[in-house]
Amino acid sequence: MAEQATNFSTARKRPNPWVIFAIALIHLVIFYVLIRSLAPNTVASVEESVVSAFTVTVTAPEEETPVVEPEPDEGAQGDPGREAVPQPVTAPKPKLPKKDTPKPRASSTGTATTSGATDAGAGTGAAGSGLGTGAGRGGGGQGGVAATKPVLTRAISDSSAFPIPPGGREARIGKSVIVKLMVSAEGRVTSCSVYRASPFPETDAKVCELSYSQIRFEPARDAQGNPVAAPFYYQQRFFN
Structure with a gap:
């Protein structure tokens, strides 16, 4: 008698690991939500302990203090010198050439004592002799000299x-x-x-x-x- 054909395969399939992981994750999320809603303080303390376990303290490196090299000593400023006063210098006086003083020209030549006068006589140096007071040549003029004021x-x-x-x-x-x-x-x-x-x-x-x-x-x-x-x-x- 021939074996009867069946619609179902007798071979068993292997479960998918990703499906199992997803189902487990869903259960964990549901479980976490239930605990969060029923006991929130307990969940918060657990979270703090977990976070503190993974807290890493980072210490900043110490800054190096820069070394300041001392400036070279250039020396103190010297005292100012006294102001120099120039010695007075006197220029020598220039030598002027000697000039010959011209001699007065003689009005005439001769050895007579009356030489040089315009007219001979015993007058007082006027152009001519007379009885006037200096108005001109000889005459009796008054000379124009005011004795009183206007x-x-x-x-x-x-x-x-x-x-x-x-x-x-x-x-x-x-x-x-x-x-x-x-x-x-x-x-x-x-x-x-x-x-x-x-x-x-x-x-x-x-x-x-x-x-x-x-x-x-x-x-x-x-x-x-x-x-x-x-x-x-x-x-x-x-x-x-």
């Missing part, structure tokens, strides 16, 4: 003709100007110049301009009483 007889009366200075007429009150006048033998002004100016140049110029027409003098006189020309210093004071 006398002021009329001053500037029209002070309104003075220009108004900066700041008004009040700025000129108390000021003055001195002009030098040349007075002729007739007692009139022939020239004018500012001798000591005031702070107002335009007013000083007006004083000279008015002196010709308004100022009058009794002329100066010589020793014989003759009128002569002479200078006069005129001071104009400003009251407005």
